[in-house]
Amino acid sequence: MSLTKARLPALLKISSEKNTISCLKKENKRLNQKLLQLQALLEEKEAQLGLSKRSMGAANSSFQSSGIDGENLRPSSSSEDICAPATSYLGRIPQSEECAAAEPTKFASARVESSSRQDSYSASSLHASSGGIDDTAQKLYGSHFDENGREMLREEEFPEVSVEFQETFLGHTSPITRCRFSASGNNIASASVDGTVRIWTYDSSIPASRNATIYCGAEIMSLDWECKSDRLLLIGTADGGIKAWNVDAKRVVCDLNTTDAFPSVLDLKCSPVEPIFVSAASSRRLGSTSIDSLGYASLTVWNMKTWKAMTVLPLGEDPPAITSLCFNHNGKILAASATDGMIHMFDMSAGLQITGWPAHDSAISSLLFGPDETSIFSLGSDGKIFEWSLQNQGRVLWSKTSSWFSEPQSSKYCRHEMALDASGRQLLATSGSVRAPIYQVQGHSNGFKTLPHSAAITTVDWHPSLPIFLTGSADNSVRVTSIL
Numbered sequence: 001m002s003l004t005k006a007r008l009p010a011l012l013k014i015s016s017e018k019n020t021i022s023c024l025k026k027e028n029k030r031l032n033q034k035l036l037q038l039q040a041l042l043e044e045k046e047a048q049l050g051l052s053k054r055s056m057g058a059a060n061s062s063f064q065s066s067g068i069d070g071e072n073l074r075p076s077s078s079s080e081d082i083c084a085p086a087t088s089y090l091g092r093i094p095q096s097e098e099c100a101a102a103e104p105t106k107f108a109s110a111r112v113e114s115s116s117r118q119d120s121y122s123a124s125s126l127h128a129s130s131g132g133i134d135d136t137a138q139k140l141y142g143s144h145f146d147e148n149g150r151e152m153l154r155e156e157e158f159p160e161v162s163v164e165f166q167e168t169f170l171g172h173t174s175p176i177t178r179c180r181f182s183a184s185g186n187n188i189a190s191a192s193v194d195g196t197v198r199i200w201t202y203d204s205s206i207p208a209s210r211n212a213t214i215y216c217g218a219e220i221m222s223l224d225w226e227c228k229s230d231r232l233l234l235i236g237t238a239d240g241g242i243k244a245w246n247v248d249a250k251r252v253v254c255d256l257n258t259t260d261a262f263p264s265v266l267d268l269k270c271s272p273v274e275p276i277f278v279s280a281a282s283s284r285r286l287g288s289t290s291i292d293s294l295g296y297a298s299l300t301v302w303n304m305k306t307w308k309a310m311t312v313l314p315l316g317e318d319p320p321a322i323t324s325l326c327f328n329h330n331g332k333i334l335a336a337s338a339t340d341g342m343i344h345m346f347d348m349s350a351g352l353q354i355t356g357w358p359a360h361d362s363a364i365s366s367l368l369f370g371p372d373e374t375s376i377f378s379l380g381s382d383g384k385i386f387e388w389s390l391q392n393q394g395r396v397l398w399s400k401t402s403s404w405f406s407e408p409q410s411s412k413y414c415r416h417e418m419a420l421d422a423s424g425r426q427l428l429a430t431s432g433s434v435r436a437p438i439y440q441v442q443g444h445s446n447g448f449k450t451l452p453h454s455a456a457i458t459t460v461d462w463h464p465s466l467p468i469f470l471t472g473s474a475d476n477s478v479r480v481t482s483i484l
Contacts, residue, residue, distance in 0.1 A: 032168075161438060161448040162484040167202045169478040171213075176472030178223045178459050182230040185463045187247065188470065189233050190478045191220030197235055199247060202480040210247040217241075222265055222280075227272040232304075234277060236265030242279060244307070254307040262298040266415070267324050271331035271348075275304040278313070278334060282321035290415050291363045291381050294321035294339055301351070311351050315344070323415055324367040326376075335376055337364035343378060343388070357394055359386060366417040371424025379418045379429065387441065400439050402429055419469070421462045428469055431457045436471055453477060 174194040181188055186206050191197045197214040214235065222236035232253075235243040240263040242256040258265060262281035270277045279302065283295030299313040299322055313334075315322070320340040327334055327348075334346040341360035346353050360380035368377045375387050375397055387398040418429040420441075427439045434452040450457070455475035462469045468482045 158437060158447050158449040161450060161481075163451060164482040164484050166451060166482070167480040169198075169200060169202070169480070170476070171198050171200065172196065172476045172478070174476060175455075175474040176458055176476065176478055177220050179470045179472040179478050180223045180225060180461050181463050181470065182225045182233075183227055183464065184230050185465060185468070187225075187230050188478070188480070189223050189225065190470075190472060191223055191235070192476070193219050195219060195237070197223070197233070197245070199233065199245075210250075212245075212247070212250055214243070214245055214252070216243060222268045224268040224270050224277070226304075227270050234268045234270065236268045236279065238264055240265065240281070242268065242302075244304075256302070256307060258298065258300070262296075264294065264321075266294070266321065269325040269327060269334075270304075272327055272329060273331040274348075276310065277302050277304060278325055280322040280325055280336065291323070291339060291365070294323070294363075296320070297322040297338065299336065301348075313346055313351060314353060323363065323365055324417070326367050326369050328369055328373050335367055335369065337367040337378060339363035341380070343367065343376065355393065357388075359388065360384060365415045368418065368420055371420065371422075377418065377420070377427065379416060381416065383416075385418065385427070385429065385439070398441060402431070402437060417459060419460045419462045421467065421469070422465050426462075428460045428462065428471075430460055433457070434473075436460060438469075450481065451479075453479065 169188075169190065172190065172192040172194070173196075174192045177191050177193055179188060179190040186203070187199055187201055187210055189197055189199050195216045195218050197216065197220055199210055199212045199214070201208060201211070210230075216235060216237050218237040218239040218241060220235060221238050222234075224234045226232035226234075231246060231248060233245045233247060235241075235245060237243075240258040240260070242254075242258070242265055243252050244254040244256075245251070246253045258279065258281040262283050264282045264284060265279055266282050267280040268277055279300050281298045281300070284293055285295045286293065297315055297319045299315060301310045301313065302308070303310050320338045320342070322336045322338055322344075324337045325334060332348055334348055336344045336346065337359075338344065341358055341362060341364060342356055343359045343364070344353055344356040359378050360382070362380045362382040362384070364378050365381050366377075366379040370376060370387065374390055376390060377385065377387050379385050383402040385400045385402065386396050389395040389397050416430045418427055420427055425440065425442045427441050428450075429437055429439070431437065433456065434454060435449045436457040437447055437449055439447040450469075450471060453471065453473035453475050455473050457471050457473050459472035460470060466482070467484075468480060470478060470480060472478045
């Protein structure tokens with residue numbers, strides 16, 4: 001009697017394969033979580049060692065200026081070796097180029113338990129006695145105080161933000177220039193230096209039918225979603241192109257161009273009420289950074305039904321480049337920031353400038369209305385952040401100076417920017433470091449720092465209603481972080 005080998009039923013085989021895939025996904029999440037934790041620990045240790053090294057150097061110079069030999073305080077050669085920057089491999093995963101419009105989203109997902117508020121005080125940030133503390137001691141300990149005498153932490157000493165979960169999108173192959181949540185927060189658009197825009201979602205419960213890759217043929221300089229829906233995405237490029245992408249039809253519905261004299265489309269902003277948008281384009285000149293290479297400005301208002309230019313907003317003769325735009329809630333007022341440090345305000349119904357004031361000694365990189373629109377925030381290329389009163393023009397309500405801001409690595413890829421959360425109380429800014437600062441706008445409490453990327457953070461955005469933010473980096477990755 002011959003025996004035949006029993007075949008596994010097809011349904012059981014499918015079930016077995018599903019179980020195997022599920023196990024592999026869980027193992028992948030666990031390994032990614034471990035990688036994130038190890039990278040965070042490594043970055044923390046490097047930051048602590050770097051702070052200790054700088055503090056010792058400050059102490060040494062202070063002692064020498066006082067006639068005291070500080071030779072014995074210099075770090076040994078072994079500590080120099082320890083402080084050498086380590087190479088981080090997270091996020092540098094080689095990607096193959098996709099050619100289809102719709103594609104699977106590439107994620108490294110992890111539930112990250114934040115180590116914040118546990119080791120936020122390093123040896124270089126010990127509390128000093130408030131009585132009799134001198135300048136040398138402040139240099140040693142890295143401590144400084146606000147106008148009320150309360151101790152304020154330096155940004156390097158900010159505690160790490162408490163994270164509920166974090167997703168890392170690895171679909172790009174070059175540094176990220178812009179990333180934006182859609183009006184609902186369901187979709188994300190991210191752009192990179194290589195001229196691609198990718199539309200994706202971080203939430204597995206949201207259909208991926210809108211996921212797409214858009215090839216623009218030039219560096220992407222600006223992105224903005226239509227305010228009333230998630231249907232249209234505007235894309236501005238470094239060669240004067242303005243594209244309107246319909247996410248449902250998955251095609252470019254309009255392909256506009258600025259004049260040859262103004263090829264850099266620095267910002268695009270849709271009106272929250274009217275079917276119009278404004279483009280800020282700039283001429284070019286020689287410069288070592290993205291800001292220095294900007295020339296004169298052109299502000300154009302476009303009709304989103306006819307896709308034709310309606311008017312050019314007046315800026316005077318040879319106006320410096322406009323870097324950032326923002327509308328108020330009803331679209332009647334447009335604010336614009338310029339490379340000469342000016343803030344301009346336009347009445348959109350009249351098409352005229354109604355006021356303006358010098359806000360910075362440097363170029364302004366980013367501009368945002370406050371949550372109640374009684375104030376406006378400006379971010380200078382020197383890292384200074386101001387909140388200006390709109391009821392008492394010229395009065396500064398709040399200010400910060402980012403010590404992580406002016407770094408050559410980040411200025412090569414981006415114009416720095418900031419984003420406010422839905423409450424208007426937390427302000428996230430780009431950074432030359434692998435972490436970004438989150439400032440507490442209301443009150444005088446210290447801020448937080450994000451979990452690390454492996455390169456400079458070049459673009460940021462907040463979810464329109466949830467405590468979730470985006471960080472795009474020169475390491476080619478975009479991260480979605482939900483905080484507690």
